[in-house]
Amino acid sequence: MADVGGVAGERLRSFIQRIERLEEEKKTISDDIREVFAEAKSSGFDPKIMRQVLKIRKMETAERQEMDALLETYLAALGMADPTDDPEPPG
Amino acid sequence: MADVGGVAGERLRSFIQRIERLEEEKKTISDDIREVFAEAKSSGFDPKIMRQVLKIRKMETAERQEMDALLETYLAALGMADPTDDPEPPG
Amino acid sequence: MADVGGVAGERLRSFIQRIERLEEEKKTISDDIREVFAEAKSSGFDPKIMRQVLKIRKMETAERQEMDALLETYLAALGMADPTDDPEPPG
Amino acid sequence: MADVGGVAGERLRSFIQRIERLEEEKKTISDDIREVFAEAKSSGFDPKIMRQVLKIRKMETAERQEMDALLETYLAALGMADPTDDPEPPG
DNA sequence: TCGCCTGATAGTTGCC
DNA sequence: GGCAACTATCAGGCGA
Numbered sequence: 318m319a320d321v322g323g324v325a326g327e328r329l330r331s332f333i334q335r336i337e338r339l340e341e342e343k344k345t346i347s348d349d350i351r352e353v354f355a356e357a358k359s360s361g362f363d364p365k366i367m368r369q370v371l372k373i374r375k376m377e378t379a380e381r382q383e384m385d386a387l388l389e390t391y392l393a394a395l396g397m398a399d400p401t402d403d404p405e406p407p408g
Numbered sequence: 409m410a411d412v413g414g415v416a417g418e419r420l421r422s423f424i425q426r427i428e429r430l431e432e433e434k435k436t437i438s439d440d441i442r443e444v445f446a447e448a449k450s451s452g453f454d455p456k457i458m459r460q461v462l463k464i465r466k467m468e469t470a471e472r473q474e475m476d477a478l479l480e481t482y483l484a485a486l487g488m489a490d491p492t493d494d495p496e497p498p499g
Numbered sequence: 500m501a502d503v504g505g506v507a508g509e510r511l512r513s514f515i516q517r518i519e520r521l522e523e524e525k526k527t528i529s530d531d532i533r534e535v536f537a538e539a540k541s542s543g544f545d546p547k548i549m550r551q552v553l554k555i556r557k558m559e560t561a562e563r564q565e566m567d568a569l570l571e572t573y574l575a576a577l578g579m580a581d582p583t584d585d586p587e588p589p590g
Numbered sequence: 591m592a593d594v595g596g597v598a599g600e601r602l603r604s605f606i607q608r609i610e611r612l613e614e615e616k617k618t619i620s621d622d623i624r625e626v627f628a629e630a631k632s633s634g635f636d637p638k639i640m641r642q643v644l645k646i647r648k649m650e651t652a653e654r655q656e657m658d659a660l661l662e663t664y665l666a667a668l669g670m671a672d673p674t675d676d677p678e679p680p681g
Numbered sequence: 682t683c684g685c686c687t688g689a690t691a692g693t694t695g696c697c
Numbered sequence: 698g699g700c701a702a703c704t705a706t707c708a709g710g711c712g713a
Contacts, residue, residue, distance in 0.1 A: 325452075332448040333461060336441055340462075343437045347690090350430045357423040361416075368692085370424060371431075442709090454576050455710090459688095460569040464562060471558045478551040485545050507634075514630040515643060518623055522644075525619045532612045533696095539605040543598075547697090550701095552606060553613075620704095641705080686711080693704075 354364045392399055445455050483489055536546050627637045665672055 328451060329448070329453055329458075332444055332451075332453065333458065333465075335444050336458075336462060337465070339437050339441045339444070343434055343441075346430050346434045346437065350427055350434075353423055353426050353430070357420070360419060360423075362420055362423065365692090367420075367424065367427075371427060374424070374428070454572075457569065457572055457576060460565060460572060464565050464569065467558060467562045467565065471555065471562065474551060474555050474558065478548065478555065481545075481548055481551060485548065510633060511630070511635055511640075514626055514633075514635065515640065515647070517626050518640075518644060519647070521619050521623045521626070525616055525623075528612050528616045528619065532609055532616075535605060535608050535612065539602070542601060542605075544602055544605065549602075549606065549609075553609060556606070556610070638706090682713100684711105684713090687709095689706105689708080691704105691706080693702105695700105695702080697698100697700080 354367065357367060358364050389399060445458065448458060449455050480489075536549065539549060540546050627640065630640060631637050662672060
């Protein structure tokens with residue numbers, strides 16, 4: 318149990334604090350989101366429906382990305398890689 | 409179903425987009441946190457222990473806040489509000 | 500859709516009923532708790548304060564357990580497992 | 591702040607402990623329920639669907655009770671109270 | 682690497 | 698009607 322309070326301890330402390338700081342930021346954002354929902358609600362929009370909308374849009378995005386990946390794989394298989402992609406440069 | 413594409417629609421769209429933007433930011437932060445854990449791990453720190461440390465620190469904070477709240481509630485119940493608090497001044 | 504009303508159906512029905520029975524019991528307990536709060540209130544104790552006390556006690560318990568877990572994890576990480584623990588004996 | 595550690599303190603302590611005891615029991619039941627779900631799952635039943643079944647059955651029960659209450663109210667309004675009920679005995 | 686399982690988060694419900 | 702507890706869902710980590 319060397320290094321209690323030593324340089325390793327300092328390093329660990331630093332990691333812990335960085336994470337705590339980031340989690341704080343994350344919480345702030347969550348609060349902001351809640352706030353937007355509240356504002357929307359007081360403008361007459363149903364939060365429940367809004368959540369559904371968000372979920373659907375998210376799924377659509379995921380689906381689209383899936384499609385893109387599929388297309389890319391397919392083109393690659395045909396040796397027709399899309400030049401707009403940015404793959405590993407050829408050594 | 410008035411207002412399809414009208415001002416209300418614009419407003420809703422705006423709310424949705426603000427939320428989507430915030431959720432993106434939140435995701436970025438989550439990624440950052442994961443990165444810090446990875447960095448700590450490759451420096452020889454056990455992520456499992458780190459998580460427990462974080463949890464304990466969080467609980468300590470929460471407990472302290474809860475204690476403060478209890479004291480305040482108790483004083484209020486006795487009609488002995490703590491003058492160091494800053495409630496709305498009585499008109 | 501084989502087995503409609505068959506043995507699988509019987510088994511499912513049994514699971515469902517066991518759960519429903521347990522949920523009933525749970526509800527009974529919740530009612531009991533509410534009753535105790537009511538009784539305490541009519542004895543002059545503030546339920547709000549009681550809830551905070553309960554919360555703090557719970558947090559204290561949780562924190563103590565978490566501390567124990569941390570110590571154990573830490574010792575394990577150092578290859579110094581606590582002999583007072585009772586792991587599977589090494590056959 | 592009289593009675594610190596006095597009879598009122600004892601009474602409060604008793605209430606707190608009764609509640610803690612009940613909450614423990616409640617937790618035990620919750621664990622049992624989780625166990626049944628697990629068992630059902632390992633028998634090939636989808637917990638998600640089971641939850642839906644439970645929800646529907648619950649709604650049906652609530653609905654039926656609602657119906658019963660409505661019927662009773664209606665009969666009472668007609669002076670035709672259902673003799674199978676057990677209302678306040680007529681003094 | 683896959684499946685499990687715990688812990689985190691979002692949604693719902695009930696209390697104040 | 699707002700707030701807080703509880704529950705259900707989900708994702709990430711862990712072990713086999």
